[in-house]
Amino acid sequence: MDKASISSTEGKPIRCKAAILRKAGEPLVIEEIQVDPPQAYEVRIKILCTSLCHTDVTFWKLESGPLARFPRILGHEAVGVVESIGENVDGIKQGDVVLPVFHPQCEECKECKSPKSNWCTRCTNDFLSNTRRYGMTSRFKDSFGEDIHHFIFVSSFTEYTVVDIAHLVKISPEIPVDVAALLSCGVATGIGAAWKVADVEEGSTVAIFGLGAVGLAALPVSLGSYDLLRGRTICGTLFGGLKPKLDIPILVDRYLKKELNLDGLITHELSFEEINKAFDLLAEGNSIRCVVWMDK
Template identity: 35%
Template sequence: MSSPQPIECKAAVCWAAKEDYVLEDVIVAPPRAGEVRVKIVATGVCHTDEYTRSGADPEGIFPVIMGHEGAGIVESVGPDVTSVKVGDHVVPCYTPQCRNCKFCKSSKTNLCSIIRNTQGKGLMPDGTSRFTCKRNGETLFHFMGTSTFSEYTVLPEISVAKIDPSAPMDKVCLLGCGITTGYGAVVNTMKVEKDSTVAVFGLGAVGLACIMGAKAVGARKIIAIDINPKKFPIAKEFGATECVNPKDYADRPIQEVLIEMTEEEGFGGLDYTFECIGRPETMRAALECCHKGWGQSCIIGVAASGVELATRPFQLVTGRRWAGSAFGGFKSRDGVPELVNKYMQKEIKVDEFITHKFDLPQINDAFHAMHQGDVSVLFFDGMHICLVPFVLTFFWLLFMRDISASAPLCTSTVCPSKKASLRPLVA
């Protein structure tokens, strides 16, 4: 069998902080030892991508090919790759799982330390990039070890999860980040019990996934909190029993309101709370509305670099606990296939996150929509590219491409003449 050759394809490149994405022709080098080259079929975009593009990310490196919520097909493998083969369907994972480091061997965490240093520098484990811009020959950096905004990407073998080949990749790509993060925080990190009371701060994709997880484990009260009441109907569809807008209580701390709402036998407070926004003020509120003696709060939202938390120590002394969760506590290569199976068995929602369609050249408009409180999904439907927004604070972009056996391994087409088609999320 001949060795893999460089591939030319399309990618959305961010050349500098605060600049729009540019669709470029890029050269994707063959995979080296321990690496896998993947043909991306679908990819999502979430607020983490925008955080880096905005210039707020201290680890942000440019020019870069972003994207970290993807699904695709293994196109080629480098030497020494044993866990996947050409043709396998996979989900790229920004949290790797080498299974050999101190972290991977521990049952107490889902983190992996083996490639953290190079991944944070936008490079492959050997300290180099696999992306080059055809137009000017400039090296392009990787993003979160995944770079799914390219028709082809190269990843370490330890960063790809092999999934059921019958799973629709334009759906399960969303399990590469937000849904997994929120759902797992409930069922893995905090291990919420049946009949618990739960509050979720922030009704983006992660928040909705938390609600979905809380409903799945049988929580009896699930309070959804957001300053955008347009999100309340979908929150209730996912399982929220009550919705609260802090703006309706501008003269009172929201933690005081929530304690009052949950008072039983003279004491109020939630058994579990989840902060999915990334603001220190809401992190504090989420802790302080926990029930005295046993209430636990989980921080999922990522705050800006350098931000510090504050609360009165007595809040913790009297039994409340603070915790954090990354990627839902799932060890990636083990957990993602399990979630895909749950989706296929209709045990978790994924399709419900998708609503509207636009064209790929509108990727920058999609980011603008995200700032307006919408979430978007973009995917290739044959030669047509569609964008799907939705009233959340997270955002997905799906490149859905023809994945039949006869499809060319490298295509770079869009259909600008096709018009957007829309359908409402809620009737």
């Protein structure tokens, strides 16, 4: 974004396009919405490109229960540019390239300061409630003035979104933005699980199980006493054990040094207007990651 466009929108509502889920399982509808200015501890960003993972598909199909909310703006894998900032925002300025990440790191609570955990007590306890630390629960309104629900603190299927700074990671502008978007959820989770949690070594034999944010309770886990005596353990992880603000920049650096190959994971690229095709590709198992460009 150029400085003129930033200064003309700072502190004001922005009207833009968003892909809205009105009913479970139905195609998203691209509509004009209003995005409010950021409040304290928040940043409004212009989404450059976004992707989607199976968690988006799961919530797209979710018809009932406390987690099924309509209308809603899905999406949580993306990269953007800071358009404006609210009060009490440090370390991030207008024009910075940032990743909005569903998993928070407040950097202040006991767990965030501990090297043993990536759980953020201050923010993660309300992970699926989308409760914001300041003010209104929504920063989106549709053309009728009705609130639109956010999705796991990101909502990237829109030209602009508002994100709490606990869910933002500043990254190097040198990395291609489509590759950077992959690091905001699925790819980073897989890398982190092997690197941070399992500590996989060369020559190791591993089994990989994928679980969405809703399916966790459906998997029974048991371990016999003899297994415990043999030293076997079960260890769960969220976001691959990564602390977003600390570890994602490391992954970016490794990519730039050609130590981490991510390019082959992008199998499709589409325009924003084709976003429903991205859902079909993923749901049918025909894509690994489909990048949706907001300006194409």
